[in-house]
Amino acid sequence: MTTLDLEAQSATRANPRTLSPRERLKLPLAPSLEHRRLQCYALLMATDSLALAGSMLGVGSALHGSLSMAFQHLLLLLPFYLIGALSFDAYSLPALTSVRFSRRRALISLVAAFTTLIFLAFFAKVSDQISRVSIGANFAACSLMLLMVRSSIQPLIARLCGPTAQNVLILDDGGMPVRIPHAWHISTRDHLLVPNRSDPHMLDRLAMFMTNMDRVLVSCPPERRMEWAMTLKGANITGEIIDQTVMSMGVLGARRIDNTGSLVVSAGPLGLRGRATKRAMDLAIAGSAALFLAPLLLTVALLISLEDRGPVFFKQQRQGRNNRLFWIYKFRSMRVAQLDSAGARSASKDDDRITRIGRLIRRTSIDELPQLINVLRGDMSIVGPRPHALGSLAGTKRFWEVDPRYNQRHSLKPGLTGLAQVRGFRGATDTEADLSGRLQADLEYLDGWTIWRDVQIMFATFTVLIHDRAF
Template identity: 55%
Template sequence: MNAPFVVRPLKEGTEVDELLVAPSRERRRLQCYVALLIGDILSIILGCGVVGYLFAGKGGLAESLVHAQLILPIFLTVAFYNGSYSIVALLASWKGIFRATVAMVIAMVVVIFVQFLIQPGAGVSRAAFNGGGLVAMGIIAWSRLQLRSFVTWRCGPSVINELIIDDGGPQVNLRGAIRISAAAMGLRPDLNDPHSLDRLGLVLRNIDRVIVSCPAGRRANWAMMLKGANVDGEVLDDEVARLGAQGARVVGKHGLLLVSAGPLGLRDRAVKRLFDITFAGSAILALSPLLILVALAVKLQDGGPVFFMQRRMGRGNRFFNMYKFRSMTQALCDKDGNTSASKDDQRITKVGKFIRRTSIDELPQLFNVLLGDMSIVGPRPHATGSLAGDKLFWEVDLRYWQRHCLKPGLSGLAQVRGYRGATDHESDLINRLQSDLEYLEGWTIMRDIQIIVLTLRVLVHDRAF
């Protein structure tokens, strides 16, 4: 019932109904939205009512139901605004649950604030109110997860109809998408033929998004045809992928592709910097006895300098001086990093072996964090002469330079996944690079905290030499 109609090659004189390639999902999505809406309303009433009854019997039940009536209008207003009932909520249950939870929290805060303004001395059970709200959130999450099967039943594996029109361009594979041949369906990007436009319009009935794969010479005509088709339309252009474009805009008569952008906005940069300063400053104070002891041990080992300073590349492809406790003999220190340290490296001192094994040699980089050269979490900075196999890092993969759009870190996603130590093979670098690029794609402060916690498990590591 929910599967797309079988698409067959068409002949001259084909009936209009045979041009239909997919049933409409719009009404079915609406049914799913209504189901989510009813589920949320019942969850709030049930959660508040149950907790109120448990706290104060029938009297508490009546009061809690009043609270539910106050919460519901505000909750529904915010929920409709923040997309709790949207295609995104149908596609990803947890995103819908998160948005509904945010709406619930806002509604509770507003009710508390208004009630305080109107009746500041009212004898309202805070425990019952807060408990009812928390239980309601839990029931909302549970009900939305249960309704996942209802959404699948009504809409099938995908809640939208996505169509790929193959007109001789590169092969496109999208999960759940319907694929048709332009030649088989008699579709031509002919702007001078109203019948061609009508035929395309009939094919695109009930379609939510269409992608056309065609040669470069026909892209402009297909684009013009899609503009009047009342559907989200895209034309395949692999140049976008080659350039790594992130968006597009038109300035005057010129089309511009956005190929780079700062990964963090001003607010996120401020949050990350504040976190870095707070964490690094606190860590230096807490670890000051250890830092002093290690400095003395390094000095007494051979009388050389305590710190090893090496030029590394940081944010914006700019060099900075990175500090470490010196772990190699003074005469054999490799300032350019041309030779990676190995397990039985003769250059490493006895003290150096211990501080490298326990990652203590990295602690002076806390001062780099305070100076603003580094962050607590980010892609690890590498020496300019570092090799993966017999190639420089950027010779292995040019995406290597993308790592430098953020400040380098003391630890990163690659390190907590175990990708550290010598890069004897090109694959050693590729694994790190993939993790670093993944980190750049979606920064949050909670992810930084998670990486810091996971770092504690890999401070002592068999590849830390």
């Protein structure tokens, strides 16, 4: 092993230790984890197989008093489970570092294996020979045993491979400071490391630091990025150049088309399947709600008309998906002469513009129900970021002037309700802080949409229909 003198803080292994000023640095910095990861994958595969075998043989012995049939079922199930586990990343780097991920992927693989066997039995016309009790008992026993085995083996994997199961090296060459837990941090200035491709001795010196590393990240000024990139390309290692613009622009990835390179900075939060699912749910719920609530809607419309003989609906332009403008419908709750089509003035608790029936329908959120028409027309969704009036102010600024991320809300259809509303972010935005909470909730909703989150938000909405900030 090669040793080098080490100055104070020239290299640190962030969590769990920092090297002392007089300690000598040994190269390679860390032993290779590649073989240990392979051993852990093999260990997981073996313990999974033993867990399934023990479960199925135990159930077979308890239900039938015989192991022969259980052994046959095991021989059929085990290959499908292992294939599924490989497909669903049950033997992957995240499975070594996260017990939750490990258990979840093992269960998904087990469900896939049992489902495949049931389909095969159905098409082979032997499903009538399979006991439902036996299938249920085997699945329950295998699931429980897999969870127990995966949980109990995780501490051993952590001891073998460490908390991240990777060796990560960060080379600080005068760029922005970067600190990653459990990574080696090396100052190129302290160790006289330069990306000089014309100096074989320097390349050898760099290689000694990179030996056994799974990832190498370089933080350097823009003018040295090309030299480091070309040096890393010849190092047979996963090399990365730190670039703060990736964070500031929210870069999602990089693309190369012919002779042009580009940074991917945006993508729709929903694919075709997600959009179709969300639209189908919107039509089903909005259509059913419109029919069910028709007596209430007609009654409210009649009361509004009788109070001051004005129009029943209030229409206002709002910004929707893709930044397109659309007309939103509400029950009119203010006096006709004092309507604010631009939305420059938010309604307040003792607002003198609000009518008597208007105060009631705003308090109970009934004034929002005509937006079911917008949902049926496709302008809005049941769940999504609430559309704001174009003239809305947070303090003295327009919403998009307060936070540059504001327009990201428009990547999805606006909604009748949303994550911000069920968290209580409603009412006037008298200060910039009044906007920040609801904007953060909207951006959180955009990140990782699922239909189940929509269902949860819809149920949660019923608990905030009557709200102290609904005025």
